[in-house]
Amino acid sequence: MIHPSHGGGKVSQVTSAPARTKRPTMVDVAALAGVSVKTVSRVVNNAPYVQPEVAQRVLAAVAELGFRRNHLASSLRSGQATATIGLLIEEIANPFYATIAGAVAEVASEHDTMLLIASSEENPAREQQLLRDLCARQVDGLLVVPAGEDHAFLRSEVERGTPAVFLDRPAGGLPADTVLIDNRGGAHAGVRQLVERGHRRVGILLDSTAIYTMRERLAGAQDALAAAGLADDRLIRYGIRDPETAARVVGDLLDEPDPPTAFFALNNRISLGAVEELHRRGSDAALLGFDDFDLSRLLPYPFTVVAYDTRTLARTAAELLFRRIKGDRSAPRDLLIPTELVNRGLPRH
Amino acid sequence: MIHPSHGGGKVSQVTSAPARTKRPTMVDVAALAGVSVKTVSRVVNNAPYVQPEVAQRVLAAVAELGFRRNHLASSLRSGQATATIGLLIEEIANPFYATIAGAVAEVASEHDTMLLIASSEENPAREQQLLRDLCARQVDGLLVVPAGEDHAFLRSEVERGTPAVFLDRPAGGLPADTVLIDNRGGAHAGVRQLVERGHRRVGILLDSTAIYTMRERLAGAQDALAAAGLADDRLIRYGIRDPETAARVVGDLLDEPDPPTAFFALNNRISLGAVEELHRRGSDAALLGFDDFDLSRLLPYPFTVVAYDTRTLARTAAELLFRRIKGDRSAPRDLLIPTELVNRGLPRH
DNA sequence: TTGAAAGCGCTAACAC
DNA sequence: GTGTTAGCGCTTTCAA
Numbered sequence: 001m002i003h004p005s006h007g008g009g010k011v012s013q014v015t016s017a018p019a020r021t022k023r024p025t026m027v028d029v030a031a032l033a034g035v036s037v038k039t040v041s042r043v044v045n046n047a048p049y050v051q052p053e054v055a056q057r058v059l060a061a062v063a064e065l066g067f068r069r070n071h072l073a074s075s076l077r078s079g080q081a082t083a084t085i086g087l088l089i090e091e092i093a094n095p096f097y098a099t100i101a102g103a104v105a106e107v108a109s110e111h112d113t114m115l116l117i118a119s120s121e122e123n124p125a126r127e128q129q130l131l132r133d134l135c136a137r138q139v140d141g142l143l144v145v146p147a148g149e150d151h152a153f154l155r156s157e158v159e160r161g162t163p164a165v166f167l168d169r170p171a172g173g174l175p176a177d178t179v180l181i182d183n184r185g186g187a188h189a190g191v192r193q194l195v196e197r198g199h200r201r202v203g204i205l206l207d208s209t210a211i212y213t214m215r216e217r218l219a220g221a222q223d224a225l226a227a228a229g230l231a232d233d234r235l236i237r238y239g240i241r242d243p244e245t246a247a248r249v250v251g252d253l254l255d256e257p258d259p260p261t262a263f264f265a266l267n268n269r270i271s272l273g274a275v276e277e278l279h280r281r282g283s284d285a286a287l288l289g290f291d292d293f294d295l296s297r298l299l300p301y302p303f304t305v306v307a308y309d310t311r312t313l314a315r316t317a318a319e320l321l322f323r324r325i326k327g328d329r330s331a332p333r334d335l336l337i338p339t340e341l342v343n344r345g346l347p348r349h
Numbered sequence: 350m351i352h353p354s355h356g357g358g359k360v361s362q363v364t365s366a367p368a369r370t371k372r373p374t375m376v377d378v379a380a381l382a383g384v385s386v387k388t389v390s391r392v393v394n395n396a397p398y399v400q401p402e403v404a405q406r407v408l409a410a411v412a413e414l415g416f417r418r419n420h421l422a423s424s425l426r427s428g429q430a431t432a433t434i435g436l437l438i439e440e441i442a443n444p445f446y447a448t449i450a451g452a453v454a455e456v457a458s459e460h461d462t463m464l465l466i467a468s469s470e471e472n473p474a475r476e477q478q479l480l481r482d483l484c485a486r487q488v489d490g491l492l493v494v495p496a497g498e499d500h501a502f503l504r505s506e507v508e509r510g511t512p513a514v515f516l517d518r519p520a521g522g523l524p525a526d527t528v529l530i531d532n533r534g535g536a537h538a539g540v541r542q543l544v545e546r547g548h549r550r551v552g553i554l555l556d557s558t559a560i561y562t563m564r565e566r567l568a569g570a571q572d573a574l575a576a577a578g579l580a581d582d583r584l585i586r587y588g589i590r591d592p593e594t595a596a597r598v599v600g601d602l603l604d605e606p607d608p609p610t611a612f613f614a615l616n617n618r619i620s621l622g623a624v625e626e627l628h629r630r631g632s633d634a635a636l637l638g639f640d641d642f643d644l645s646r647l648l649p650y651p652f653t654v655v656a657y658d659t660r661t662l663a664r665t666a667a668e669l670l671f672r673r674i675k676g677d678r679s680a681p682r683d684l685l686i687p688t689e690l691v692n693r694g695l696p697r698h
Numbered sequence: 699t700t701g702a703a704a705g706c707g708c709t710a711a712c713a714c
Numbered sequence: 715g716t717g718t719t720a721g722c723g724c725t726t727t728c729a730a
Binding site: 025026027037038041045069070072073074075076077078079080 | 722726
Binding site for chain 2: 114160
């Protein structure tokens with residue numbers, strides 16, 4: 001470190017922090033203002049029928065004591081909404097989930113609601129625990145990107161008034177609102193384009209078929225290939241978790257006799273590895289990837305992505321949730337977000 | 350859309366959802382199990398001194414009714430922690446803040462604590478409102494990336510037992526723990542390296558000096574240039590908000606007589622625009638950027654970044670907060686996260 | 699227009 | 715070991 005001192009800091013207090021003083025309550029405010037607790041409550045909640053001068057006294061006391069209403073106590077007694085919703089995702093740091101969280105936060109903010117976020121880390125047991133914790137905190141509703149396959153344990157919570165909307169993957173064992181990407185249709189459209197451009201051998205690279213989106217995308221790709229009489233299971237490679245593996249698998253396929261002339265990467269981690277390997281080799285194979293990502297247009301190899309609007313996915317789900325929270329009791333809905341094909345990457349040099 | 354139907358969905362219920370049934374309380378469980386409410390409380394909280402068979406009866410009743418403890422009521426009465434902390438950032442969808450949120454979520458999870466996240470959108474008024482809302486929800490502590498310059502309004506909350514730790518930017522008007530990046534030192538080291546490599550004219554590209562990090566980084570760069578007798582204010586360009594503007598400004602500087610042979614981009618949005626323009630022109634100018642970012646190593650121009658570990662920044666702050674929550678009353682601390690210089694981008698072709 | 703009393707769901711303090 | 719009582723901070727109900 002060249003310069004351990006920094007400019008904007010203030011001088012640290014040498015003394016330690018003062019002992020905690022108790023938070024003032026409505027009782028304290030009432031005593032100071034010389035009114036009843038109920039009157040304080042009225043003023044704090046902007047209820048009508050309070051004489052202006054009384055209200056003034058109360059507000060003065062509120063300011064003097066630094067009173068702030070205890071939102072927990074308030075919603076406990078009123079039984080009303082806590083103005084908090086829960087969002088369960090896999091991992092906040094992941095850009096896909098970060099985008100979802102951002103869009104959900106926006107909608108929540110429009111409804112004066114706060115957002116409690118939890119990460120399942122793709123662990124169904126943890127998912128269940130976290131959803132229960134969120135319910136225990138009396139959230140007004142739940143937005144869930146499922147990790148597990150079974151959400152029956154949520155049934156009683158939903159019946160007791162905590163609506164849940166699932167996004168990106170379907171819920172299991174629970175009739176509930178669901179908002180999904182058109183995985184199958186997008187994969188179909190992309191692969192059909194490859195076929196129309198004359199490709200006859202398409203390498204397919206995916207993670208595990210235990211993952212819902214992988215199954216759907218694979219099915220869409222296979223439909224499109226089968227329609228052209230080009231299905232060939234020997235060109236499918238499973239279990240690709242990271243870009244490094246993807247790069248290696250692309251290399252392996254290219255080194256075989258009669259190699260693919262095109263590749264379909266079923267998620268963006270895989271696309272990334274494929275881009276690197278194809279660029280490294282100066283290949284001229286076509287590349288199709290599912291999921292767009294940041295900076296994709298600046299990568300050193302041309303490719304096509306099946307893109308969709310993650311924010312629309314999240315906003316749609318969040319808006320549906322708030323409709324439920326406001327009392328919409330109609331039958332659960334299944335919504336599908338469309339995809340489109342977009343060209344990315346820099347031209348070959 | 351090619352394929353509007355999708356595979357994994359379940360059949361929608363045609364009937365609408367059943368009416369809400371009330372959530373069962375400890376009173377309900379106690380009645381069913383034939384014990385007192387207090388005993389239910391003991392069992393639910395794993396307190397000792399409950400006969401195994403009584404506990405069994407209670408647990409059976411809990412299961413039958415689908416009872417779940419109301420966490421709000423519990424922490425209202427016990428006056429204990431709510432096991433919830435608040436995180437205030439600028440915008441969740443931004444990768445920098447998403448990384449922070451992810452690291453904070455990890456630490457929170459290690460302390461069995463949930464995370465309430467709010468976005469200030471860089472609006473000081475909104476920041477103040479949100480911090481107050483978080484306090485009203487009785488969070489155990491606050492983690493704040495400041496938007497405003499004045500946080501005196503938090504003083505009473507902090508004194509009443511809601512500790513706050515500031516990160517990435519200093520708090521204003523409030524003695525509080527702060528965890529910052531070594532902006533000045535990192536900028537100094539990077540620019541010194543440019544100077545040592547023979548550069549005499551370094552273009553400096555930044556956003557507004559109203560931003561703390563910009564001021565610090567600029568000061569570090571100027572220190573390094575001044576030390577070599579190379580300071581030249583005519584090579585500084587202010588008010589660059591986005592990559593497009595950055596690209597244009599780089600072009601403008603290169604088109605001047607006696608152009609810079611090196612550029613220093615004070616954040617990664619600016620770096621991105623500079624990379625694009627330098628690549629487009631086939632320039633051989635050196636580029637230094639502050640902030641690393643995803644995929645930086647695959648961009649089509651070689652550059653150096655002042656990198657730091659965002660996760661360390663966030664984890665350090667979160668761990669400090671939990672120490673405060675656990676009762677540490679020592680003097681506020683100012684911590685500095687170190688930076689390092691890293692080479693990124695692909696070689697010129 | 700204002701206030702007193704009861705109680706939201708839970709737990710601390712004590713009694714039994 | 716278990717139950718009773720009171721009360722966290724607030725809002726509802728109803729009386730004044």
